[in-house]
Amino acid sequence: MFLRNYWYVAAYDHEIGRRPLGRIILGEPIVFYRLEDGTPVALEDRCAHRHLPLSMGTLVGDTLQCHYHGLRYDKTGTCVRVPGQDTIPRSARVKNYPVVERYHWLWIWMGDPALADPDKIPDFHWFDDPNWGAKGEYLHVKGNWQLVVDNLLDLTHLAFVHGTTIGNPALVEQAQVKVQRTEDGVTVTRWIVDAPPPPTFVKAGGFTSNVDRWQIINFTPPAFLRLDVGATPTGTGAPEGKRVGGIGMWNLNAITPETETTSHYFWGQAHNFDVKNPKTTDMLIEQIRTAFLEDVAVFEAQQRNLLMIPNPPQTDINADAGVIQARRILDRLYHEEQAAAAKMAAAE
Ligand code: FES
Ligand SMILES: [Fe+2]
Numbered sequence: 394m395f396l397r398n399y400w401y402v403a404a405y406d407h408e409i410g411r412r413p414l415g416r417i418i419l420g421e422p423i424v425f426y427r428l429e430d431g432t433p434v435a436l437e438d439r440c441a442h443r444h445l446p447l448s449m450g451t452l453v454g455d456t457l458q459c460h461y462h463g464l465r466y467d468k469t470g471t472c473v474r475v476p477g478q479d480t481i482p483r484s485a486r487v488k489n490y491p492v493v494e495r496y497h498w499l500w501i502w503m504g505d506p507a508l509a510d511p512d513k514i515p516d517f518h519w520f521d522d523p524n525w526g527a528k529g530e531y532l533h534v535k536g537n538w539q540l541v542v543d544n545l546l547d548l549t550h551l552a553f554v555h556g557t558t559i560g561n562p563a564l565v566e567q568a569q570v571k572v573q574r575t576e577d578g579v580t581v582t583r584w585i586v587d588a589p590p591p592p593t594f595v596k597a598g599g600f601t602s603n604v605d606r607w608q609i610i611n612f613t614p615p616a617f618l619r620l621d622v623g624a625t626p627t628g629t630g631a632p633e634g635k636r637v638g639g640i641g642m643w644n645l646n647a648i649t650p651e652t653e654t655t656s657h658y659f660w661g662q663a664h665n666f667d668v669k670n671p672k673t674t675d676m677l678i679e680q681i682r683t684a685f686l687e688d689v690a691v692f693e694a695q696q697r698n699l700l701m702i703p704n705p706p707q708t709d710i711n712a713d714a715g716v717i718q719a720r721r722i723l724d725r726l727y728h729e730e731q732a733a734a735a736k737m738a739a740a741e
Pocket of ligand 2 (some may be wrong): 426544550551554555684685
């Protein structure tokens with residue numbers, strides 16, 4: 394199940410250059426490159442002649458030349474040269490995708506190009522904001538994208554999967570949790586008041602006694618999860634809205650389906666303390682990376698079972714409240730897109 398009329402993160406800006414990059418997104422092979430003036434381009438990664446990935450080709454000026462028989466395509470995906478002949482067949486063209494560079498990511502629109510409005514790109518300004526230290530990373534996941542969304546909406550797993558970094562038992566046993574529908578998504582708010590800080594927080598915040606810790610998970614479809622997390626010493630008023638003397642971070646996640654059973658996982662961490670110290674950013678990234686690799690092992694093991702037994706029965710528990718809401722939203726959006734596409738097809 395893919396939602397098409399959305400922006401997705403396709404790559405980091407530094408991954409796209411004058412050497413074509415092939416990447417599968419929503420099951421479609423796509424080639425990315427930059428024109429001589431730096432403008433990014435995304436085209437279908439399949440030559441109209443005999444299907445070779447164009448990402449195996451080379452750039453000649455602003456045209457992309459197929460590695461096999463040398464057809465050249467312009468930035469719109471139209472063939473502009475066939476070696477050895479003067480006429481160019483009308484069918485010699487490949488699909489072009491709208492792209493936008495923002496927050497050090499290259500965003501791609503996978504649906505109807507007429508609907509590609511850059512204003513719909515979700516806010517990830519922390520990557521550019523001087524008030525925050527921040528850095529992003531990438532993980533490839535051999536698991537369906539919704540497994541990653543589920544994981545970030547139910548943080549009770551931190552107590553079991555991430556005991557050496559960001560988790561401890563208080564997260565499950567002591568948390569006050571609220572699940573709310575927002576205009577287009579879900580917010581899960583978790584407060585863990587007067588509990589020992591987990592190892593990463595001790596490292597980052599230097600806490601020596603109990604803390605009040607918050608995890609506010611903002612989900613927007615199809616797969617953006619922005620987590621406002623942090624802690625202050627217990628009794629300093631964080632649950633009442635005063636955040637002083639502690640640490641605040643945003644854990645930023647954009648998941649892009651690669652296929653039905655694999656995903657591109659773009660994530661990053663921003664912090665509001667020690668902002669200009671890259672060592673602090675690196676330390677946090679390292680801690681979160683350790684935790685996320687533990688998650689990836691979980692997703693891949695889940696996916697292996699789901700490949701053997703598709704759609705097995707499953708049990709829900711209270712901690713699934715946010716996950717269930719998000720799945721409902723995604724199912725509804727999927728059926729709406731399918732119905733709209735069927736209507737369009739019938740009208741044609
Ligand atoms: S397959 Fe691309 S030119 Fe023949
Ligand atoms: Fe996790």
